[in-house]
Amino acid sequence: MPLVLATDAQKAQRDTVTHAAWGSPLSVAQYQEREARLRAHPWCREGMNTWLWVADDGAELASCETFHTDSFLRGADGTFTQGDSYAIASVFTEDHLRGRGYATRLMDGVAAELERVAPRPHSVVLFSDVGAPLYRRSGYVDVPAWDWHLDASQVPGRRPVDSGIAETDVAAALARMQRPRAPFYLWPSASQVDWHLERERVYAELLARPRPQTCGAVVGDSTALWSMVARYGDLVVLMLDARDAADAEALLTEARRVAHRAGLQRVVWWEEAATAPLVASVPGAVRVQRDGSLPMLRPLRAGLPPALDVPFPRALWV
Ligand SMILES: CC(C)(COP(=O)(O)OP(=O)(O)OC[C@H]1O[C@@H](n2cnc3c(N)ncnc32)[C@H](O)[C@@H]1OP(=O)(O)O)[C@@H](O)C(=O)NCCC(=O)NCCS
Incomplete structure (x- = not known):
């Protein structure tokens, strides 16, 4: 399967290429330090993964991160059930590999995998800096912000x-x-x-x-x-x-x-x-x-209310 979890070495290697997108004003070394510290944070150790979409020969084609967040869904009797939601961040394809559908396939693969492994599946959210169309293809609904x-x-x-x-x-x-x-x-x-x-x-x-x-x-x-x-x-x-x-x-x-x-x-x-x-x-x-960070939500199960009804406080941003 071309979707894999990155090893620590692959995560560190990925930092050197994603610096171009998210590193400024840090140097590459400072950005690597930032990423290493954030990955070592308890919230990340509990529920963060780095995903790679890889070619048959193992070449890395695209990457992203997922973070676990608790979510709460109101049932017919008015009580809330706790479930699993995920926030996706840092979707990245290197310059020379863009426009070939790799990010889209990665997004589809990750959502399918989360549907499969989530103990109590609820939703996946992301905060798009590239508008809605790319992620709409993978089932995400944007919420005007x-x-x-x-x-x-x-x-x-x-x-x-x-x-x-x-x-x-x-x-x-x-x-x-x-x-x-x-x-x-x-x-x-x-x-x-x-x-x-x-x-x-x-x-x-x-x-x-x-x-x-x-x-x-x-x-x-x-x-x-x-x-x-x-x-x-x-x-x-x-x-x-x-x-x-x-x-x-x-x-x-x-x-x-x-x-x-x-x-x-x-x-x-x-x-x-x-x-x-x-x-x-x-x-x-x-x-x-809002300029950037457009909230988008993809249900992981049937019966979720429309994305428009979901509040997105800044604390959910990743
Ligand atoms: C956004 C990104 C991940 C897309 O990767 P990709 O593998 O080329 O994606 P796909 O081939 O699956 O899809 C390409 C689509 O994304 C759209 N897209 C890419 N960058 C975009 C941007 N800056 N603004 C708006 N749309 C963008 C393209 O228009 C293209 O749509 P089209 O096929 O209708 O022309 C890649 O351009 C990238 O790494 N950019 C820098 C980091 C970044 O901004 N990540 C997104 C953070 S939310």
Whole structure:
């Protein structure tokens, strides 16, 4: 079968070719270090695989990664059943091999394999940087995506929150968050959220820049988690559970303050339908169509609700 799991040596070799797509501004050696550290993270050790589509002679034609995420599906009686969903990342074909259908065959092969091995199959998601057509061929449905941007270049007026969240408190922060009221949703583990913080740590070290003082904040019953994306000068809100407009404003103002102090330019929140009306009333929040990272979902079983009804918080991005 031409679909195989990469060995550690093959993963390291793949890093040298994928650097062209995702390495900047890191050197090849720094990018290899980033990849090695991320693969060693507990979330990856638990449920990450690197897949290769190979020729008969063993030549590597295309590659991608899969990450396991828990998902929850509402049944007829209203209760939720936990299942297995997967996020696909880093789909890559070398320049001289492109346009021959290798990425498409890899995507089809991986989905078939996940259908076969998932103990409680639910879905596969991805965040496309190349638009929808390539992945639509393999059964993925795209979900129009909007972002909210808040300027962090000026210090905002302080809007008090109850407390900041330290990276050791992520599990408790997730536990106090209200789950989406959607019929199907993916929910990150504390380990998955920490993987975003590991990216932050790696970039902070490699690019010699300060890290944000906190990875989230709490006000009343509302909670936000965030992390730095140093390459773009952004603080991205990974999860936002705001119970009312005042809490949304307090949490996002705190995010801007934390971003500003870390030398970042902008706070970015990935729109979720339920919370959007609250964020819309936050002064200075601007809604923009997302550039890249288009959410797409492929069911691994019959009976999933339409992809359009699935919330995609930034914490799910890989
Ligand atoms: C995207 C990529 C994986 C496609 O690999 P491939 O083996 O050439 O894919 P296939 O031959 O199966 O399909 C090619 C299709 O992908 C589309 N595609 C490739 N790159 C694209 C891009 N940057 N924007 C939009 N579509 C793109 C092509 O238009 C082509 O469609 P067509 O056959 O209708 O002309 C490859 O171009 C690549 O590695 N790019 C750099 C890394 C990257 O951006 N990965 C995707 C991250 S979501």
